[in-house]
Amino acid sequence: MSTSQPRRLLIATLAALSLGAVALQATAQSVADIKKKGELTVGMLVDFPPYGTLNSANQPDGYDADVAKLLAKELGVKVNIVPVTGPNRIPFLLTNKVDLLVASLAVTPERAKQVQFSKPYAAATIVVYGSTKAAIKSAADLKAFRIGVARASTQDISLTAAAPAGTEIRRFDDDASAMQALMSGQVDAIGCSTTVAAQIAQRAGNAFENKFVLRQQQMAVAMRPGQEELLKTVDAFIDKNRGGELNTLYKKWLGTDFPVMTAN
Incomplete structure (x- = not known):
């Protein structure tokens, strides 16, 4: 082995570690990152009324849309709702195409291995x-x-x-x-x-x-694993609004009070 080979190996190793660190930073998005960006990007189904649908102007609407808008308002940022489908909603989240999902995503043990769930915000x-x-x-x-x-x-x-x-x-x-x-x-x-x-x-x-x-089934907001600060923020949002704004939205779209649910 030439003297240059160990050096090239060291450089390659450091580069790989650096890329890994960048990847971790990209997936460990914080509330501060979202506020700095000035926008909350939310993945949402638009084919699952009354939770997710399109209005007469072809814009995302429904209970999930209103929940996403309310969360963005409390964070002090704009909301950008990205339509997703059942099969691609988790891949969209895990590849950083959205910040989180308010997409009628039911809490299951299998999904909990891929994403981090908030307290439930809806049931079906x-x-x-x-x-x-x-x-x-x-x-x-x-x-x-x-x-x-x-x-x-x-x-x-x-x-x-x-x-x-x-x-x-x-x-x-x-x-x-x-x-x-x-x-x-x-x-x-x-x-x-x-x-x-x-x-x-x-x-x-x-x-x-x-x-x-x-x-x-209970449905929850989904985030990437490791986003503990964002999880606490979303959970606090649900706790704060369960008997108020969320209940109002639930009555508006589902015609009944916000259901009694336990955290998953």
């Missing part, structure tokens, strides 16, 4: 919802039917875990696509939230019904 019930002609009373009955679900969603996880081996599960890009598949007869039932089921009922009358509950 996931059901199997299908044609009144489909004789589905429990998970055991699913094997005889075509069941749709939004890919990589909590309902996908819950349905996959509950369905017997051999069940035909058709996965779609989002809830809107799964909903359309049900209404057009491509599937006999879907796994969805009760809010999605209510939308279908408004359009299709009594053609469909709740079959059974898959799970109750």
Whole structure:
């Protein structure tokens, strides 16, 4: 080995360590960083009303949008809402495309290995919802039917875990696509939230019904691991507003009081 080789090795090692430090700094974003930037970039679903939707001006709206706006207001910064999908919302967060997610993201042990969750700011019930002609009373009955679900969603996880081996599960890009598949007869039932089921009922009358509950889920704001200061700030925001502004927003969009929930 020449004398220059150890030197090149040392330089390469230091460069790698330096890049690692930069990466850590990039992912360890603080509240001060957000305030300095003057903007909170939030990832949000826009196909999951009343939590996330688009208004008549094609702008993000819904409960999640209002929560994001309220959080940004308390931080004293502008809000920039970035539409995400069920499959890409966590990748968007982990690759620094957004500061955090207010994206109807249910708290699960699997997701908690990837992201850091705040205290819950919303809740939803996931059901199997299908044609009144489909004789589905429990998970055991699913094997005889075509069941749709939004890919990589909590309902996908819950349905996959509950369905017997051999069940035909058709996965779609989002809830809107799964909903359309049900209404057009491509599937006999879907796994969805009760809010999605209510939308279908408004359009299709009594053609469909709740079959059974898959799970109750709590939804939380998601951050990258290691953002302890940001986590404390978001948790304090939820604690402060649970009985006030968040309750007002919950009534506005979901027609009921903010639910009683325990921290995850």
